[in-house]
Amino acid sequence: MTQVPVVREPGATHAVVIGASMAGMLAARVLAGHVDRVTVIERDRLPEGAEQRKGVPQGRQIHVLLARGSAVLDRLFPGFSRDLVAAGAVPFRLPGDALILSKAGWVDRRTPGWTMTSASRPLIEETLRRRLLQLPGIAVLDGSEVTELRASDDGRAVRGVSVRRADGGDDSRSIDADLVVDASGRGSRTPHWLADLGYPEPERTQVDSHIAYATRLYRIPDGFAADWRAAMLMPRPPGNPRTGDLMPIEGGRWIVTLMGAARQHPPTDEAGFTAFMRELSDPIIADTVAHAEPVSDIRGHRGTANRLAHYERMPRWPERLVVLGDAVCAFNPVYGQGMTTAAIAAETLDDCLWAQRRRRPAGDLEGMARRFQRLLARRNRDAWMLSTGEDLRYPTTTGTTAGRILRAQHRYFDRVERAAVTDPAVTEVYARVFGMLERPTALFRPRIVAAAIRAGRAPTRPAAPTVGVPAPRTSTEQQQEVRT
CATH class of the missing domain: 3.50.50.60 (FAD/NAD(P)-binding domain)
Structure with a gap:
């Protein structure tokens, strides 16, 4: 330029x-x-x-434009999301089209939620x-x-x-x-x-959970078929501070980002990256990319303190x-x-x-x-409190500590996550707060509080979803392949 x-x-x-x-x-x-x-x-x-x-x-x-951010961009630049999709970005519903594994289990996908347009930062x-x-x-x-x-x-x-x-x-x-x-x-x-x-x-205020992340791009295999488009494996602090995300982006590719807090950083070498991916809270991402072709180097990044x-x-x-x-x-x-x-x-x-x-x-x-x-x-303020509040679940986080009130909020939000595993009404509000369409105070509405109380203490972890597989080829497709 x-x-x-x-x-x-x-x-x-x-x-x-x-x-x-x-x-x-x-x-x-x-x-x-x-x-x-x-x-x-x-x-x-x-x-x-x-x-x-x-x-x-x-x-x-990996970069995410949440629902409220998309709404603002479409207001300032009418048709921005449409332009992004025309350039190759991939729209999908969150959580309807995404596998989200929280601390409590797989988030209920019966509520469609909101549309995320997935693309690379460039x-x-x-x-x-x-x-x-x-x-x-x-x-x-x-x-x-x-x-x-x-x-x-x-x-x-x-x-x-x-x-x-x-x-x-x-x-x-x-x-x-x-x-x-x-x-x-x-x-x-x-x-x-x-x-x-x-x-x-x-x-200045700084809260640092000592997180780093590493990313690689993969080509989506021809004929890959699944009833989901993205996977998000959340950490389970303080024991498992590892996060993994897989999302489709332009060019028929997946972007896979691994994140590790509490100084448990994802390696950027082939063997270490793969091993870290296997140690996430579920093997779904590792199994999905096991037979996919890597199309980039593994890139790391630090300097991620709040x-x-x-x-x-x-x-x-x-x-x-x-x-x-x-x-x-x-x-x-x-x-x-x-x-x-x-x-x-x-x-x-x-x-x-x-x-x-x-x-x-x-x-x-x-x-x-x-x-x-x-x-x-x-x-x-809301985004800051959500980000730093979650980071303070790790005892190794520096900058400040979790007080009595924040620890009580952690216990309550854990119950909300359990309710979101099986209750689509809770999932809808949970997704809207995640997308910044509503303030976190929405999670304290009477309907949500009652569901959180019913959720109790025991975590619920339904059966893991199946890994997508290439769709069977028709006889016509096989004949065309022979001719070519």
């Missing part, structure tokens, strides 16, 4: 987004409805197609980037990095950024902006930039600067919340900008940035 010149028309409003991440592209889409021009500045040279890039080190691992990004660049007023400056925030003389407001070529070229320049959005991910330099402007650095920067608590905050995505709140990837929380952050920015229009004259952004950070913190 080539660089697009940044042109500031007299009197035109301009926003700068740091990072062409999912969060950055979604923020740019929202900003396009509020300013005349949006410039996305990205350190990587962006590929023309669905290719891996250095700035997304976890891009080869395909999701490429589809989103293509739709974004079709909008007027969007410019991309790739192969470039932001080196500092430029502020007003009194330091109260951010007025732009300084940019240079990422390859180390000596061509630094300034770009003015009415609003700057940092969506640069876990490596965000905003805390340091704020310190340079005389602001304190934010408080990290939260408390910008909402800052005693002072500069006007016209907002921070979102992984730059604020980054999750352990096991629960698949990252892209969906990025979509929620974009939705939150849109809400705040519309509210500012009603509150202030056009172009007056006073107070908006601080209100955004506080509202974003509230909207991230």
Whole structure:
């Protein structure tokens, strides 16, 4: 992708987004409805197609766009899910088309749940980037990095950024902006930039279950037939901290990701990867890929701690600067919340900008940035509590410990999982909470509480499903094979 010149028309409003991440592209889409021009500045040279890039080190691992995230993308880019499927993504129902083995047993599949569109991270990004660049007023400056925030003389407001070529070229320049959005991910330099402007650095919280993951792609065998399309084997903490997922993606492939918490990391060598897969809570994934052709190397990834920067608590905050995505709140990837929380952050920015229009004259952004950070913190809270709460089931997790209330919640959620094994009404709510369509408080409705009480303490583990097999060939197919 080539660089697009940044042109500031007299009197035109301009926003700068740091990072062409999912969060950055979604923020740019929202900003396009509020300013005349949006410039996305990205350190990587962006590929023309669905290719891996250095700035997304976890891009080869499994990615999940939950139901709420899909809904937001389809609202911002009408027909986005349809475009993704046209590009090769695979839709399936969760849990209706998926085998999900929780701590209690196989989750009831009689409720169809919601549709997941399964694809690789590069395909999701490429589809989103293509739709974004079709909008007027969007410019991309790739192969470039932001080196500092430029502020007003009194330091109260951010007025732009300084940019240079990422390859180390000596061509630094300034770009003015009415609003700057940092969506640069876990490596965000905003805390340091704020310190340079005389602001304190934010408080930080980190909860680390010491998880790592490894992924491999397989070609789906010709004629493979089963009554399911995906398999998800959940960990059983604290004894078995291992997770395994198998999902179909574009190109007639399966993506298989193994995850291990509590420092029980999946190996990236052939024998170790296979042995780890065999030690999951059920052999269904190992048996399914046993005769499938691997079509990639085994790729590992670490650096998966839950990290939260408390910008909402800052005693002072500069006007016209907002921070979102992984730059604020980054999750352990096991629960698949990252892209969906990025979509929620974009939705939150849109809400705040519309509210500012009603509150202030056009172009007056006073107070908006601080209100955004506080509202974003509230909207991230549920996902943060779910992710860190589950991680704290492991005694080796660092950062904090599970208190009495959290341990009581663990016991209750275990009962809800047992009820979800046999009760489709519970499964429906359970699936909607997992898909972030409902808040976790939905699991405390009287109907769910009663089912959880009935579920009792004894885990229920129905018989394991059968592995899919190639469908029998018809005589016509056999004759065609002989002719060819």
